Amino acid sequence: MLAFIIRRFAQALFVVVAMVVIVFFGTNVVGDPVWMMVPGDATQEQVEEVRRAFGFDQPVYVQFFRFLADIAQGDFGRSYVHGGSAIRLILDRMPATLELAVVALIFAVIIGLPLGLFAGLKPDHPASRAIMAGSILGFSLPTFWVGLMLIMFFAVMLGWLPATGRGPVTTFLGIETSLHTLKGWQHIALPALNLALLKISLVIRLARSGTREASLQDYVKFARAKGLSPRRIVGVHILKNIMIPIVTVLGLEFGSLVAFSVVTETIFAWPGMGKLLLESIQRLDRPLVVAYVMVVVLLFVTINLIVDILYSALDPRVRLAGKSE
């Protein structure tokens, strides 16, 4: 088990290092960052001054090691636009994004799982066909356009839910959240649904194929032979088996939820780090972009590690095989 963790850790480290290298060369070799920092009418002297001040006159390898040393200390530079520490700005926005992603994930499970289970248990039922058609549509619909339609329908036409923004925020157990008020839930409902859309389709497919596979297994037939109620067979025997792949996949998909939140946050003016990233890209605020990328990569790597551990916790075959090693 320990060897397994160490190996996974080394892989994670490799990904992080590779990303650092790519980001550095991406930002320093492709294009001259100085031109992004000076006003358009700057004189040659002003340009050179900025170049020296930020150390861009040094050789590339010197810059690279300084970059490495800086980020190792958590220093990603100062935002050109906001002036403050780039990493600080990103981290301040992170709770909002994580909140959105977590709620989206919950939506994906509570909507997708029952639908997928149903479609798997009764594959020939007309409702199952409708569910599967819906899931194909869910894969095809561009997220941003669905977001617009949600706003149009629920906010503009029906006026049920607010179109933009986040509810009042409080700190609970050290976590900043807006979910303690009804207003907070009203605000998060549309963006979370929007973000969840793709994952709902994914959960439906996973749950359906998992259910169909499990229903054919001898252990389900044996459970029926024991005289268990259909409820218990589906709720315990089948559900526990299909949850393993679903939790694994959803865990891995959490990172993509964070990434896709760039789109959703922009549409719904959700004050998360994705929206900040987009503003930074448009304003050429390089340190913020770099800080965002590194934060998201770290998040990804951590999630993958956690999912591996969770996976082994859910599947006794993996868990105990690991222990006896």
Added chain:
Amino acid sequence: MSDVVATPRAKGEFARFVDRFLEDRVAVFGLGLITLIVLLAVFAPLIAPQNPYDLAKVDIMDSRQPPGSKSMDGFTMWLGSDGVGRDLWSGILYGLRISLMVGLLSGLIAATIGLCIGLIAAYFGGRIENVIMRIVDLQLSLPSVLVALILVALLGKGVDKIIIALIVVQWAYYARTVRGSALVERRKEYVEAARSLGLSHTRTMLKHILPNCLAPVIVIATVQTAHAISLEATLSFLGVGLPQTEPSLGVLISNGFQYMLSGKYWISFFPGVALLLTIVGINLVGDRLRDVLNPRLEK
């Protein structure tokens, strides 16, 4: 000699493939949809009542008219008009051209690059394969929308930049797929036979392994093209994709966003429907292709 024998059988297989594909009515619908969309895009200048790029034809007095209004020029704007007075139907037809062009071009280049890299990885194996697959894994572990956003942040706006970003996002899928099926093919006897006849590496790869890897590539290509079109629209919508001078569907939707809250839904809605139909059509065809070309997945 072998060609003479092989041709009729290949034809028979192709005919069977077509028959199997046409068995599924939904897929045929998808195919019809795509054909229609492509035709509309190709013949946009002939069909569109207005050239949306021609500023002389666009009248600001026509702006934000609801669907069915009459334009100042006297034709009916069935889908309404956008913020600067362009007929939306014309805008969508021209927008389709750009969206399809960007999607197909990036897909074609990415497929070519991915094919070569995947073949090289599978054929030579060893360290080359290891390095390539590490890069592929790294690439695939990151969400495409994020990679594309970062690339656009580094490269800037423009059609060429977007195409580059879309290529970078897609190539790894092709490389992984091609490597997978090439590995299987490589172990088969006819490759050994080709090698022992003294054929060169390139010839063995292109003549013998590549044709047998094409089926999964075609399936991936449909999915990836739909994905690329959607991604371009997303980037353009976010304002980091195509510039206003290249109004793809994403740009049109983005332009309409600001009018959405005041209830002028059509400016964003109809380009979105066009985008949706395109993607759904491609996906339906792709689903069926996967079923037909990959008998293992069939029930």
Added chain:
Amino acid sequence: MTQPVLEVENLATHFFTRDGVVKAVDGVSFKVGAGEVLGIVGESGSGKSVTGFSIMGLIDPPGRVVSGSIRLAGEEIVARDDEAMRKVRGKHLAMIFQDPMMTLNPVLRIDTQMIEAVLAHDKVSEQAARERCIEALSMVGIPSPAERLVAYPHQFSGGMRQRVAIATALLHRPKLIIADEPTTALDVTIQSQILAEVQKLCAETGTAMVWITHDLSVVAGLADRIAVMYAGRIVEEGNVSQVLDVPRHPYTRGLIGSVPSANPLGARLKQIPGSTPSLGRLPKGCSFEPRCASASEACRAAKPDATDYPDGSRVACFNPYSLARAS
């Protein structure tokens, strides 16, 4: 004669597939008395497992019991609805499956899977249910059952898993256990251990049993009566000694002839020519006719009905072997 535990009459189970109707079981009748073991023998595809699942009411679409009657202790169970049938399954009627590696849910602990079987039929406390499980496990010869109860299936060997399955089947002291080739997937030594234990348990508890197998030598030592199935029908049924020593149906003779121990050492094994017919396209006459050495014109024209013999056997054949011909 006392009331039989199980009476099956003219049972027919058909599968309605896209390629046509597959008559997996087509007119099967037999009885099992209390404490009796009936061995159903046949090649794969002869319909013996489908017969077992039909009795359990576990035939899934596209399959369906199309006609016939199944009476458990005199009560008809064929037409029962799902909930009524559920109350019988596990309580009065239990089943053991072929592959012990597949019958236990891999992600649930043994105690979960056994206790739920108790609670499905009896309203007892979880603690009481647990004690019954421990008792059942020790009955089937599992050492330190209380500890083993909290383990997961993959921590057991195949033989141990099958013992767990048998213990689960015994939890409610059912009237009848259907065993669908429960020892086929096991090693020969474990197979004989389990056979011996099952025989002992049935004798102790008075449980009747239907033992489905393709292996004549298994039922030879275990069963009281044998039913030989071929292509969805019972071709011969009778006491073990009767069927094995004086087989009347040519197919039964063929089966016995192909058992290695029945052949002289060093001689070539006898085998039945041809192969099992496709159940979707059975001949109009006797299904065994194409492979039968003593087939006549009558065999091609119609299916033979079962004939009762004074010694208690039933044979469905136009040209059965007589004692004289057999010797």
